Amino acid sequence: MASKQSGKKSEGSDKVGTICRALRRAIIEQALEPGAKLPEDALGERFGVSRTIARHALGQLAAEGLVELRRNRIAVVATPSWQEARDAFDIRIELERLVVRQLAGRLSKSQIATLKAHVDAEDAARNGPDAVSIRLATEFHILLAQMTNSPILVRYVSEVAYRCCLTLSMFSRPHSSECAINEHRQLIAALAAGDEAKVMGLMHTHLDSVANRALVTPVPPRGRDLLDILAPYAADEDDEKNAAKPAKAVRLRAAAAE
Amino acid sequence: MASKQSGKKSEGSDKVGTICRALRRAIIEQALEPGAKLPEDALGERFGVSRTIARHALGQLAAEGLVELRRNRIAVVATPSWQEARDAFDIRIELERLVVRQLAGRLSKSQIATLKAHVDAEDAARNGPDAVSIRLATEFHILLAQMTNSPILVRYVSEVAYRCCLTLSMFSRPHSSECAINEHRQLIAALAAGDEAKVMGLMHTHLDSVANRALVTPVPPRGRDLLDILAPYAADEDDEKNAAKPAKAVRLRAAAAE
DNA sequence: CCTCAAAAAAGTGCATGCAATTGAGGCGCA
DNA sequence: TGCGCCTCAATTGCATGCACTTTTTTGAGG
Incomplete structure (x- = not known):
């Protein structure tokens, strides 16, 4: 762990914001579907931060209504009625x-x-x-x-x-x-x-x-693995770049229906 | 250290929410003025929680626009133009x-x-x-x-x-x-x-x-001590009680709680 | 008495550790 | 087979510790 690759001490980090942006994008590009689980550990690992930060990011997204936080339960992408x-x-x-x-x-x-x-x-x-x-x-x-x-x-x-x-x-x-x-x-x-x-x-x-x-009719969930889904988003590209071809290398991973 | 005397193990805590509510109220009642400093330590001490929680609460309030968070600086009550x-x-x-x-x-x-x-x-x-x-x-x-x-x-x-x-x-x-x-x-x-x-x-x-x-013209700040200001709010009375007698009317039950 | 730099104090940023809760499987029993 | 109970792994809730940054204080020199 603790693989601080940056080397510099005072990076203008805003790690929470980075995670929020990445997740927001994953959500609006439908890579993360409503109901998808967002465990703090997995998020922290994916973005190279501790749970504390991942947790804080989830809190922000919950405040925006994109994520549902249930006490003592894994956070999930919001499922609006x-x-x-x-x-x-x-x-x-x-x-x-x-x-x-x-x-x-x-x-x-x-x-x-x-x-x-x-x-x-x-x-x-x-x-x-x-x-x-x-x-x-x-x-x-x-x-x-x-x-x-x-x-x-x-x-x-x-x-x-x-x-x-x-x-x-x-x-x-x-x-x-x-x-x-x-x-x-x-x-x-x-x-x-x-x-x-x-x-x-x-x-x-x-x-x-x-x-x-x-707003027509519900769509069945696909169910993929969180770490795979998030891979293209971990880089925090704020502008396009990989935007034109964002999701493709994602394997389908037959997660049991939840 | 570890002065956790809570006694009860499973209190339905939501400590973050408690702090948010208290601060929101202090702000709208103008007990906390725009620009007032909100150090994590002081907040944590006042509400009997650690800085982690106080920090999280500040994050939420910042998302609502009531608080301004500046990196490495003490958070303050927002000062809108x-x-x-x-x-x-x-x-x-x-x-x-x-x-x-x-x-x-x-x-x-x-x-x-x-x-x-x-x-x-x-x-x-x-x-x-x-x-x-x-x-x-x-x-x-x-x-x-x-x-x-x-x-x-x-x-x-x-x-x-x-x-x-x-x-x-x-x-x-x-x-x-x-x-x-x-x-x-x-x-x-x-x-x-x-x-x-x-x-x-x-x-x-x-x-x-x-x-x-x-929206007429600015008002000069009063400047009081944070801990004193917050004293009446620390109790987390969500409804009336200590608030002059705000009304038994505030008793609205939104629809289903789910 | 003022100026400015260096040291001390205060405060944030974040990781880590431990207790508490939840959910899932496993086992007995009808 | 089906159902309830128990145990345990997974996961969250939260405090604490340490590194780093900002602010304040101090003290020497002019």
Whole structure:
């Protein structure tokens, strides 16, 4: 143990944040499914930290609603009910309407370019794995929130967007997000035009249709091994890089149905 | 060392939650002001736990935005900027409009009675300490959120309401919430009448005016000793008792506990 | 009396150890 | 076969210890 590979003493570590980011990503890419167990030991080992840190990270994720903590029991990825999923989308709609209301007609050229580039990336990833499409679509919304320059709004939108992502794992099937890409483009156009009412309506429609497409019927769990699942996430790549081909080397490992 | 006298082995402890609740309350009652230092040691000592637990609690509160965590530095009560405060209120307005939209015309008789009782309690506390009035006013809104039976909505409304409370500490002076009590009564009436549009408008106006009254100009800090401040909160009274007499109304049981 | 550096104190960051709880298998018994 | 009880491995709950960082205090020199 204690394999401190960094060598440096004062690394700007934030180990807890690293683990949180990794797990969040694993969850929104559906590598970790709702109900998946998250033992402190395994997490600590995977990320090279002690249980104390893993535990703290789980606490944070629980505060965000991505993880369920049961006393004296192994933590699991949250398993929202259908109703909770619907509630999350309702909240998300209001929050994101607020975002675009603040943004309409106030975006700089470079911001609009950034948004367009992101949607192009979504487009490019359309034929790749679903996991990436889903993540990119979510990140588009977070990107919008960030442009409001309101840290609070960013936090709430991110959080609720992640939760909505999670519900996709539970209730959605194959996933068909092509249309969503077009809606994103329309959104950008309306934002650039500064049509506040229209952009709010578009966002409402967009999210509502995503919710309606998403919340259909439960999906059976796959059941894989935690350590394998987490392998590609342990590196803490904050940007893309391996993002375009994130999950593939993962063996299916016939974990007994839980 | 090992002064664990607990005697009972399986106390349903949730020590972290206890500390969080106590600190939240101390913050919203303005006993702990923005910028107040929260050393892990002192917290642990005050609540009879180790630093590990105190630290974890601080992490949770930081996730809620009530506490600021700086690496290698003592944690402090959050000090939102004026703009952040305004943003928080904007978000709160949207969330609470969502609450009353769901509630309009759907409240049972007993729920309405509960709400009325709470407002009566607010009225009774009008001449008491400001701290209590503020807390009760905030709890009224949380009570409403709880009646939606949407855990997610409850969480977000609570969180943002606490944050708004915090901004009162920073930017508000003496506090004049009498009018707010009337607005609460109007809200109840409109909810009972089931007038969705009216109740949403009322909530908007109410919160907006609270925000405008609150966000005026900074207030100088008082500066007292942490241990003294926390003394009355260490007991973890989740409901009334030592709080002036906050109301027997706060007794709401959300739906199924699972 | 002020300035600044070095030492001491205070405080956080994190791993580790031990007690307590839970869940799973194994065994007896009907 | 099926059911309840018991034991034990797995795992969490939490305190403590040590290393490192920041803040405060001290004290010598100007």
